[in-house]
Amino acid sequence: MSAGAPRGLQPVTEATHPLSAAQEAPSPASEGAAGRHIPSGDAEAALTNGTPIETSSPASASSLLNRLQLDDDLEVDTLDLYASTETRDLFVTVDDPKKHVSTMETYITYRVSTKTTRIEFDLPEYSLRRRYQDFDWLRMKLEDSQPTHLIPPLPEKFVMKGVVDRFSEEFVETRMKALDKFLKRVADHPVLSFNPHLNAFLTAKDLNKRQGLALLTKVGESVKQAAGGYKLRARPPEYSAMGEYLDTFNQKLGTMDRIAQRILKEQTEYLVELREYGSVYAGWSGSEDSLRRPLEGVAGCVSTCCGAMEDLSESMSQDLLPVLREYVLYIESMKTVLKKRDQSQAEYEGRLEAAVIRKQEDKTPVPLEVEKCQDRVECFNADLKADWERWQSNKRQDFKQLLTGMADKNIHYYEKCQSAWESLVSRLQEDQAENTNDTDCD
Amino acid sequence: MMADSGSEEVAVLDNTDLTSTESENNAINTMVERETALLRKIDISVAESEKRTGKNTVNMHETYTVYLIETRPADAGAEGGQPVGDSPWRRYSEFELLRTFLLVTYPYVVIPPLPEKRAEFVWHKLSADNLDPDFVERRRMGLENFLMRIASHSVLSNDKIFYQFLTEEKGWRESVLETGFQDKADSRLKSLSAMFRVKNPDKCFTDLKQYSDELNNAISHLLRVRVKVADRMYGVYKVHGNYGRVFSEWSAIEKEMGDGLQSAGHHMDTHSASVDDILEEEEHYADQLKEYLFYTDALRSVCRKHELMQYELEMAVLDLANKKQQREELTTGAVRVFSLKGMSSKLFGQESPEQRESRLAALQLSIQASEEGVLEKNRECREFMRMSWEDVKRFKEQKDRELREALISYAIMQMSVCKKGIQVWSNAKECFNKM
Numbered sequence: 094m095s096a097g098a099p100r101g102l103q104p105v106t107e108a109t110h111p112l113s114a115a116q117e118a119p120s121p122a123s124e125g126a127a128g129r130h131i132p133s134g135d136a137e138a139a140l141t142n143g144t145p146i147e148t149s150s151p152a153s154a155s156s157l158l159n160r161l162q163l164d165d166d167l168e169v170d171t172l173d174l175y176a177s178t179e180t181r182d183l184f185v186t187v188d189d190p191k192k193h194v195s196t197m198e199t200y201i202t203y204r205v206s207t208k209t210t211r212i213e214f215d216l217p218e219y220s221l222r223r224r225y226q227d228f229d230w231l232r233m234k235l236e237d238s239q240p241t242h243l244i245p246p247l248p249e250k251f252v253m254k255g256v257v258d259r260f261s262e263e264f265v266e267t268r269m270k271a272l273d274k275f276l277k278r279v280a281d282h283p284v285l286s287f288n289p290h291l292n293a294f295l296t297a298k299d300l301n302k303r304q305g306l307a308l309l310t311k312v313g314e315s316v317k318q319a320a321g322g323y324k325l326r327a328r329p330p331e332y333s334a335m336g337e338y339l340d341t342f343n344q345k346l347g348t349m350d351r352i353a354q355r356i357l358k359e360q361t362e363y364l365v366e367l368r369e370y371g372s373v374y375a376g377w378s379g380s381e382d383s384l385r386r387p388l389e390g391v392a393g394c395v396s397t398c399c400g401a402m403e404d405l406s407e408s409m410s411q412d413l414l415p416v417l418r419e420y421v422l423y424i425e426s427m428k429t430v431l432k433k434r435d436q437s438q439a440e441y442e443g444r445l446e447a448a449v450i451r452k453q454e455d456k457t458p459v460p461l462e463v464e465k466c467q468d469r470v471e472c473f474n475a476d477l478k479a480d481w482e483r484w485q486s487n488k489r490q491d492f493k494q495l496l497t498g499m500a501d502k503n504i505h506y507y508e509k510c511q512s513a514w515e516s517l518v519s520r521l522q523e524d525q526a527e528n529t530n531d532t533d534c535d
Numbered sequence: 536m537m538a539d540s541g542s543e544e545v546a547v548l549d550n551t552d553l554t555s556t557e558s559e560n561n562a563i564n565t566m567v568e569r570e571t572a573l574l575r576k577i578d579i580s581v582a583e584s585e586k587r588t589g590k591n592t593v594n595m596h597e598t599y600t601v602y603l604i605e606t607r608p609a610d611a612g613a614e615g616g617q618p619v620g621d622s623p624w625r626r627y628s629e630f631e632l633l634r635t636f637l638l639v640t641y642p643y644v645v646i647p648p649l650p651e652k653r654a655e656f657v658w659h660k661l662s663a664d665n666l667d668p669d670f671v672e673r674r675r676m677g678l679e680n681f682l683m684r685i686a687s688h689s690v691l692s693n694d695k696i697f698y699q700f701l702t703e704e705k706g707w708r709e710s711v712l713e714t715g716f717q718d719k720a721d722s723r724l725k726s727l728s729a730m731f732r733v734k735n736p737d738k739c740f741t742d743l744k745q746y747s748d749e750l751n752n753a754i755s756h757l758l759r760v761r762v763k764v765a766d767r768m769y770g771v772y773k774v775h776g777n778y779g780r781v782f783s784e785w786s787a788i789e790k791e792m793g794d795g796l797q798s799a800g801h802h803m804d805t806h807s808a809s810v811d812d813i814l815e816e817e818e819h820y821a822d823q824l825k826e827y828l829f830y831t832d833a834l835r836s837v838c839r840k841h842e843l844m845q846y847e848l849e850m851a852v853l854d855l856a857n858k859k860q861q862r863e864e865l866t867t868g869a870v871r872v873f874s875l876k877g878m879s880s881k882l883f884g885q886e887s888p889e890q891r892e893s894r895l896a897a898l899q900l901s902i903q904a905s906e907e908g909v910l911e912k913n914r915e916c917r918e919f920m921r922m923s924w925e926d927v928k929r930f931k932e933q934k935d936r937e938l939r940e941a942l943i944s945y946a947i948m949q950m951s952v953c954k955k956g957i958q959v960w961s962n963a964k965e966c967f968n969k970m
Contacts, residue, residue, distance in 0.1 A: 338788055345785040352777045359774055363767035370760045377753035380746060383935045387942040394946065489792055493970045496799070500964035504957050511953035514946045521943050 184208040185280045185295065187273035190265045191222070200224050201260070203269055205276070207295045213287065219296050225250070227300055228272055234290040235279065241437075241476040242285060243430050243484060245278035246422030247271070248415070267415050274419070282483070284476070323439035335481060336431055343424045350417045353409060360406045364399055371395030387521055394513045401509040408502045416495050420488065427484065430477060437473050441466035573692040577606045577619050579701060581679035584671050585624065600671055601626045602678055606701050620702025627652070629708070630678060633700050636711055637691060638833075639719045642840040643923035644691060645930040647684035648829030650677025656758040656821065658765035658814065673822060680826070690926075733845045737920065740841050743927060747834035754828040758821060765814050776807030795970035802963040809959070813952050820948070823941045827934060834930070837923050844919055848912045855905040858898060865895050 189204040207219040228247055235244045248271035252259055259265075279285045293300060371392045378388035444466055448459045583603040591597045601624040608619060630649055637646050654670050664670065682701070685691045696714065699707050782800030786793040 341788050342785070345781055345788075348781045348784075349778075352774060352781060355774050355777075356771065359767060359770040363764070363771055366760060366763040366767050370757075370764050373753065373757045373760055377750075377757065380749040380753065384938055384942075387939050391942055391946065394949070489970065492792070493795075493967055496967040496970070497964050500960045500967055503960040504964070507953040507956035507960070511950055511957070514949045514953065518943060518946045518950065521939070521946070525939070525943075 181281070182210045183280045183286055185276045187269055187276055190269050192260060199260070201265055201268075203272060205295060213292060214296060216296075221296075221298065223294070223300075225268070225272070227294065228275065230300065231279075231290055231294045232275075235285060235288055238288060238290065239285060240433050241430070241473040242282070243423075243427055243477075243480040244285070245275050246419055246426055247275055248419070249422075263411065267411060271415060271419060278487070282480075323436065323443040325435045325439035326442065328435060328438075332431060332434065332477075336428065339424050339428055339431075343421060346417050346421050346424070350414065350421075353413050353417065357406055357409055360402060360409075364402050364406070367395060367399050367402070371399065386524060390517045390521060394510075394517050397513040398510045401506045405502055405506040409499070412502075413495065413499055416491060420491075423484070423488075427481075430480070434470075434473050434477055437466075438470050441470045571687055571689060571692040573686050573698075574609065576609055577701075578609050579679070579682050579686055580605050581675050581682065584675050586666070587626075598666065599626050600666070600674075602675055604682070604701055621704035623700075623702070623704040623707070625700070627674075627678075629700075630681065632708070632711060633697065634681075636696055636714070636716050637685070637694070638836060639716045640694070640696075640714075641690060643837065643919050644688070644926050645830065645833045645837055646691075647681055647688075648826060648833060649681055650674050650822075651825060651829070656762050656825070658762045658769070673818065677822065677826075731842075731846050733842050734849055736845065737841065739924065740838050740920075744835060744838040747831040747838070750834075751828060751831040754824050754831075758824060758828065761817075761821060765817065769810055769814065772807050772810035774807075775803050779804035779807065792970045795966045795968070798969075799963045799966035802959050802966065806956070806959040806963075809955055813955075816948055820941060820945050823937070827938060830930070830934070834927070837927065841916075841919060841923060844912070844916045848909070848916050851905065851909045851912050855902065855909050858902045858905055862895065862898050862902060865891060865898065 184207070186206045187203050188206070190201050191203075193200055193202055202222040202224045205219075205221055205223050207214070209217060225247075229250060232244060232247055235242075248268050252264070257264060279288075279291055285291065374388050374392035374395065378385045378392065381388060441463070444463045445459070448457075448463050451457045452459060581602050582605045585601050585603070586598060587601050588596060588598050603622060603624050605622050606619045607617070627649075634646060634649055637644070650673070653665060654667075685694075685697055691697065696707075696711055699710055703710075779800040779802075782796045782803065786796035786800070789796060
């Protein structure tokens with residue numbers, strides 16, 4: 094049924110993942126704090142994800158292993174959206190939006206709260222305020238320093254002034270929820286959550302945004318530089334399948350977004366007519382005697398239905414549309430990562446070819462650099478596949494939650510309407526019974 | 536409002552049946568108020584419709600629909616028994632003729648209206664074509680309802696022309712025309728279009744006229760907005776069908792999520808399709824409202840007739856007063872009122888005493904006749920007011936009862952729409968949970 098079969102991959106344990114290779118018997122229970130098991134002498138370990146060795150956590154490796162196995166365990170579905178099989182030790186929340194007005198500009202800040210037991214953090218709790226710019230900085234830094242990983246998307250940066258009110262409660266609420274999701278996803282990622290930029294974001298009073306952690310950016314840049322000039326000849330089918338899946342999924346998301354917007358539009362227009370409809374009943378009741386109560390009753394029910402419809406539309410635009418858009422952005426990120434992977438592979442193959450030719454010519458051995466390239470490619474592939482699995486699993490949870498939520502809201506809408514009509518019917522039937530009793534007594 | 540189209544028995548049912556949840560049953564309940572002598576004898580139904588073609592009065596081809604009127608003995612039971620009379624086929628224009636006859640012959644009765652001549656207040660998917668089978672079917676039911684209302688009216692049900700309409704294939708048209716009602720019809724038409732002012736209008740009737748105007752406005756407004764609501768509702772439901780398609784396409788690229796998405800999509804299709812039946816059912820409600828919209832015309836007719844009679848009475852009284860005035864002048868010689876005779880006698884000389892005597896005598900006779908005329912008109916007027924007010928009372932009770940029932944049925948219908956919605960979204964939710 095599926096065009097691509099990303100889940101049909103072999104467990105990545107078969108590939109040489111530096112983190113797993115360094116471990117003996119990883120125990121899921123061991124916390125990051127406990128096991129600072131540094132892979133012996135493997136300088137390459139540092140290169141794969143660009144983070145300094147100190148922050149690589151064996152616990153996260155084991156969780157990676159667990160996740161990479163085909164997981165048909167449906168119990169996963171009942172767990173928290175972002176839970177992994179390990180116990181979480183980093184909790185982040187984004188809430189409490191506030192408007193700041195200065196002479197130069199007006200902007201919103203959000204409270205970012207952190208609770209953690211990780212020793213990378215000096216304190217167990219933090220609470221500070223950040224603005225969108227800061228999130229944007231963080232994301233940029235993560236992308237640069239972790240090019241082999243999928244970075245979750247941020248809500249849209251630019252909004253058309255005059256079209257969207259940047260300070261409306263609705264907009265701020267929606268944006269805040271998206272920022273919260275972003276941060277939670279990063280904090281939940283076994284590799285990204287140990288990124289020092291995240292640490293700085295969560296703890297530093299002042300984000301000195303210009304100061305780059307030199308070591309990291311250098312590594313990041315090396316990955317980027319490597320990209321130029323090489324063309325990929327044969328992409329392994331699993332990655333092509335991923336790309337195709339993303340394209341189709343992107344299309345379907347776009348379609349669903351359009352459908353949802355169309356429904357919203359129709360519902361809004363329906364609401365306009367329905368309001369007038371109710372008021373006609375109310376007006377009519379003014380010229381009636383014994384029909385007054387039934388007519389007023391109908392007007393009241395129609396009015397209740399209008400309110401229920403309003404709620405439904407509001408929840409659609411606040412809950413449904415943002416998630417659809419978020420996943421479109423996610424797809425973009427994923428496609429970027431796929432491209433980088435391609436480039437990394439292309440570079441390796443290019444260098445290898447050149448080296449082989451050289452070897453044939455003058456017996457120069459294949460340089461170490463080429464082997465390093467190969468490692469890079471294989472690590473990239475492993476990271477990518479791990480992130481892909483995570484992403485698929487999260488996507489499934491997200492959409493399951495989204496769609497059941499949408500179904501719930503619709504059910505509530507109908508329930509509200511039904512109970513209004515129901516109580517009207519019983520009221521009117523009671524009245525009728527009374528009236529007939531009266532006439533019988535005459 | 537609508538009699539059950541399939542059954543041939545239209546018995547009187549208990550009007551206090553409050554718990555019926557089917558609008559069809561409600562329709563039978565509310566329609567027949569009391570059993571008349573006619574209904575004790577026969578059951579009436581408009582059983583079928585048929586298309587015919589023929590030449591019209593200007594010798595052009597036309598296609599029209601005819602309706603079969605069946606009358607059977609009331610106690611015939613399930614088999615039906617032999618029809619009473621010819622079981623004539625009648626077209627809409629003949630119904631119109633019958634109604635006009637009744638309007639003219641019983642001006643104090645609120646005459647039941649016919650179903651609409653052309654489809655109005657149509658939401659966009661419904662056909663506005665007179666030959667459309669759905670329209671014809673709804674018209675058939677409306678015509679049956681019309682006949683039943685007449686048959687259950689204490690006065691109208693005894694009318695011979697009505698009975699002939701039900702039972703005689705040939706010659707009915709001639710019988711109607713023979714009654715000479717056309718003459719009265721012409722004068723009635725004149726009265727409807729004439730602008731005259733009544734000096735002492737009866738408050739009850741002015742109130743009634745005002746009420747019928749208000750009712751007319753309210754119902755037409757309601758029907759207009761209902762159409763817009765129906766169109767919008769249709770749009771909302773139909774767009775959900777698109778979810779069905781996209782879920783199906785999306786499920787093709789998913790592994791675990793696929794099945795749940797696919798089945799949820801089917802439920803979305805079901806949901807989207809359900810709106811057709813919902814709106815079809817609402818048409819019955821709209822038809823009930825329409826009948827009362829058209830009833831307001833009948834109410835206005837009665838008011839107008841009263842006005843006309845009142846006006847004629849006032850004119851007769853005025854005329855009598857003028858004549859008495861003239862008599863006074865003739866006897867006293869004082870000329871206060873202008874008369875041609877008076878002017879000419881001034882110009883050409885006084886008339887002789889003999890001439891004056893004969894004129895006085897003629898005037899006296901005329902006054903006598905006028906006095907009798909005024910008494911008669913007065914009596915007629917009061918009789919009209921009494922009879923019409925009784926029928927208006929009957930109508931009001933019927934209207935209150937039936938519209939109340941209609942509103943309750945409407946509310947019950949809305950409840951079932953909600954139930955359907957809950958069902959389909961609960962099913963979809965189950966599928967989503969399996970994703």
